[in-house]
Amino acid sequence: MQPSRSRPRIRDVAEAAGVSETTVSHVLNNKGRVDAATRARVAEVAERLGYRPNSNARGLRSGRADTIALLMPIVDLDATHHILAVDFYLSLTMNVVEAAFERDQALLQLPPLRRLDDLRRFGIDGGIVVDPLPADPRVAMFDRLGLPAVTIGRDIAHAGAPWWVAADSAAGTLTVLDHLAAAGARRVAMLSVDIGWSWFADAERAYAEWTARHGRHPMLVLARPDKLDSSAAEAAGRLLDLEPDAVYVPPQWLATGLLRAARERGLSVPGDLLVSVGVDSHQARTSEPALTAVDLDPARTAREAVDLLISRIEGRPPQAPRVIPVTLLPRRSTAVVTT
Amino acid sequence: MQPSRSRPRIRDVAEAAGVSETTVSHVLNNKGRVDAATRARVAEVAERLGYRPNSNARGLRSGRADTIALLMPIVDLDATHHILAVDFYLSLTMNVVEAAFERDQALLQLPPLRRLDDLRRFGIDGGIVVDPLPADPRVAMFDRLGLPAVTIGRDIAHAGAPWWVAADSAAGTLTVLDHLAAAGARRVAMLSVDIGWSWFADAERAYAEWTARHGRHPMLVLARPDKLDSSAAEAAGRLLDLEPDAVYVPPQWLATGLLRAARERGLSVPGDLLVSVGVDSHQARTSEPALTAVDLDPARTAREAVDLLISRIEGRPPQAPRVIPVTLLPRRSTAVVTT
DNA sequence: CTGAAAGCGCTTACAG
DNA sequence: CTGAAAGCGCTTACAG
Structure with a gap:
């Protein structure tokens, strides 16, 4: 048995299944017309080989990274998360990670952004900004790069924008x-x-x-x-x-x-x-x-934020903001x- | 001025500087022999155009993702981080994010891993596992995929392994x-x-x-x-x-x-x-x-963990484990x- | 329903 | 010191 040095590529799956790479790709992404029997066979082979698409290749070709960023509040590293309660932020973080994972998104955590380049460096499709300040500069950076962003908490200086999730x-x-x-x-x-x-x-x-x-x-x-x-x-x-x-x-x-x-x-x-x-x-x-x-309810807040961001990334029209009930x-x- | 729809590619820099893509790549990565004047000109042009390498393309070609993963302790989402103190974990997280950023690594936060495929899905070069249990299954997954990992805290069932950082x-x-x-x-x-x-x-x-x-x-x-x-x-x-x-x-x-x-x-x-x-x-x-x-000292622990992981990714020989002084x-x- | 071919943006031998 | 060319692993028109 080979060491895991070389993971299987789409070509390996195609050869093992006796079809073209195109067909494998179609099966894996549920696109195009593929015969049901072929589809089943390809899926089975991919599974057996433990095939996982290379995310770099996929991202390079499709322009999508399937990766979203999370930006915690702008604060001193050690003190200011306490403004609300540190438990809330840790729970929110872990729940955003979990929710992103369930939607097949990788979750990149970013440090406080200083310059636009800090954001440009990463291959991300969009971001979640927690606790925006009025006219938040982090959100402005996303806007300037044409990257979708949503906030947890509403930017009180931007009354109209519907891209937020917040506890009631x-x-x-x-x-x-x-x-x-x-x-x-x-x-x-x-x-x-x-x-x-x-x-x-x-x-x-x-x-x-x-x-x-x-x-x-x-x-x-x-x-x-x-x-x-x-x-x-x-x-x-x-x-x-x-x-x-x-x-x-x-x-x-x-x-x-x-x-x-x-x-x-x-x-x-x-x-x-x-x-x-x-x-x-x-x-x-x-x-x-x-x-x-x-x-x-940080768990629900996290799930709604990830869902809203994916909507925005996929270009769906703005819906009403999402207000999370509290108890x-x-x-x-x-x-x-x-x- | 163009909307940020199309960020500049290496070709745009090459054309603007009147050199080949190869030379631009050499300059940007400090490789090969390049004339000092050429180097300066290319760097200036890249800066002026706001060029940032596409991480997917770079990762696809070089096999490196410049991305590392962080895995928090295996626990209930809401309760068990309190085993130590929630402040410590939040501070550790934020400091790992910061340290990774400073080393030009993106930081992917992963949820609790259930299966090997959960790990295979992501384009990462290695991972930091926090608070390993004896013979930690998460570390075992990294090993099985041939992915470098380091732990914060020592796996008490693996006396020999030097790839850990821990407070004293x-x-x-x-x-x-x-x-x-x-x-x-x-x-x-x-x-x-x-x-x-x-x-x-x-x-x-x-x-x-x-x-x-x-x-x-x-x-x-x-x-x-x-x-x-x-x-x-x-x-x-x-x-x-x-x-x-x-x-x-x-x-x-x-x-x-x-x-x-x-x-x-x-x-x-x-x-x-x-x-x-x-x-x-x-x-x-x-x-x-x-x-x-x-x-x-979560800040220092974070920095040392990122540094140790990068050492391991780059194939440097194991050093002594890193013990962080406490006060x-x-x-x-x-x-x-x-x- | 299926496949051959192009090309995403880089880096890396290799040649000069 | 510099550049032409190949190729990383995918997806996507396009043709059949």
């Missing part, structure tokens, strides 16, 4: 706020971050609408997205000065800071203060008390304390 | 144990997990040696790697029954469980119990109290309480 931040926010009100909260505040991602922008808007509709005074504090730990402490302090009895905190890192600040002031959660975070994570589940959280996971941090 | 778990363990002893601990225990990764195996061995050398009674409790939260509670309970005054806990998830169990028993950390975790994370930094941790980050959970 507004609905999640309203669900949380109603949940807090149902638990008896009167002074419901929001602690969030000042960064132009649609997830946060939509939550803020939903909060403003909700307070207006219920005739409540809005109490919104925004943290700076840098120097995470100190800005969290500072913002949490400002928020507690407003004396809320419940807080919705979309990002996990600020929820951690809020719990600490509350503890330092002698406030008990949920006794004196209800707290809900906007994304689920191991940290939310195991914090003391366990935090009520929003399940953003509230009630935990002890918002449980009504029985007297 | 033994040294980290000894540093932690000495640190605990210096803080006055008499009954130093270890809480770890029963999974065949070298990181944990080496820590256990180092702990055994350290206790023997210092004439101390070893107190080792291993948690099961599944059903993370309940197994953590169970193992932490068993450990506290041994009444240690200090614990080294390599994985973050068990440290979280231990802190909770200690709290439930009315034990204060660090007052009654010193705790150190084996990997740094946002969770370790922000837990109450902040946890002394080991910095595993202790002392925090409040092991601070001596001043009386």
Whole structure:
């Protein structure tokens, strides 16, 4: 038995099956008219020989690479993924990898792009950009190269563009706020971050609408997205000065800071203060008390993003953007304390 | 100006520079003898035209894809990355992406491989396998296809193979144990997990040696790697029954469980119990109290792994495995309480 | 329904 | 120092 040095080529399959390379290609790609018996024989031979098309040759000829790129948020390598919750990004990544694989696409992960050439270097058909900033420069690079891109999260500066997938931040926010009100909260505040991602922008808007509709005074504090730990402490302090009895905190890192600040002031959660975070994570589940959280369904988000990108690559017309339903996971941090 | 429909080919560069395609190729790949002036002119033209080689064509011809694969640990998509600490894996991933990019390699992320064909499908030159299990089946697939692979973490069933990079778990363990002893601990225990990764195996061995050398009674409790939260509670309970005054806990998830169990028993950390975790994370930094941790240097681990894989791809002889130095980050959970 | 031929964009002996 | 030519493994009009 030969060492795997030379994998079988399409010619080997053609010879073994007694047909031309053209016919083998047709069978393998389900194209053209091929007699059913021939088709079966060729497929069987290809299988037996363990034939796999050479992706370089196929890509060179067809112009398609069957490869898509994934670009994570523009952030410091070590700190800023925490803006939402690190679990979410790892899960999103693994699920995008899985979804791409299932659609026969290879998944290339790209570093933060500095120049257009960084993108030109790779043989890709398109890309998924996570958490676009307003008028995101990465998306602009794809546009400039004529490469299809979709985003996870909406670019809030490009109202019209339909090529995005996003968790339903507004609905999640309203669900949380109603949940807090149902638990008896009167002074419901929001602690969030000042960064132009649609997830946060939509939550803020939903909060403003909700307070207006219920005739409540809005109490919104925004943290700076840098120097995470100190800005969290500072913002949490400002928020507690407003004396809320419940807080919705979309990002996990600020929820951690809020719990600490509350503890330092002698406030008990949920006794004196209800707290809900906007994304689920191991940290939310195991914090003391366990935090009520929003399940953003990274698996479904990933699948929809890959599907949308493939649609765009194949030139299908834009559809409606895809809004992913979210689910509230009630935990002890918002449980009504029985007297 | 043309839309980017047709990127320049090597022929366009050759014509614009008045030389042959061969010469352009030589210049671009630093091969053959080319007159310095010619070289400069060709390089300038290529730059001006924004020429980028077509990776499919190059790969088809040269047999090299300039693409490497990354395989994360075999785990449930959502739960088991927490075995070490989710921050570590996300940081490792982003750093591998960055390191590969700097070495002009594209980085393909692969899902858990089920069959050999899953691997054959992709045009890759080699792969990095993270946290190999004993006699890891993923590594075996690479071997079977004659594809070079390196691992992050050592396969404890393959003592001889030098193609791995790993943080120095033994040294980290000894540093932690000495640190605990210096803080006055008499009954130093270890809480770890029963999974065949070298990181944990080496820590256990180092702990055994350290206790023997210092004439101390070893107190080792291993948690099961599944059903993370309940197994953590169970193992932490068993450990506290041994009444240690200090614990080294390599994985973050068990440290979280231990802190909770200690709290439930009315034990204060660090007052009654010193705790150190084996990997740094946002969770370790922000837990109450902040946890002394080991910095595993994922950035350097990533760089060395990419470098080692490229060595192997290029057929260079095996060198010594690469052991990454680790650093202790002392925090409040092991601070001596001043009386 | 099937096949011969061209060609995707490179790199690499080879000749001069 | 430079270039003409072959060929990597496919897919795709095109002809029959």
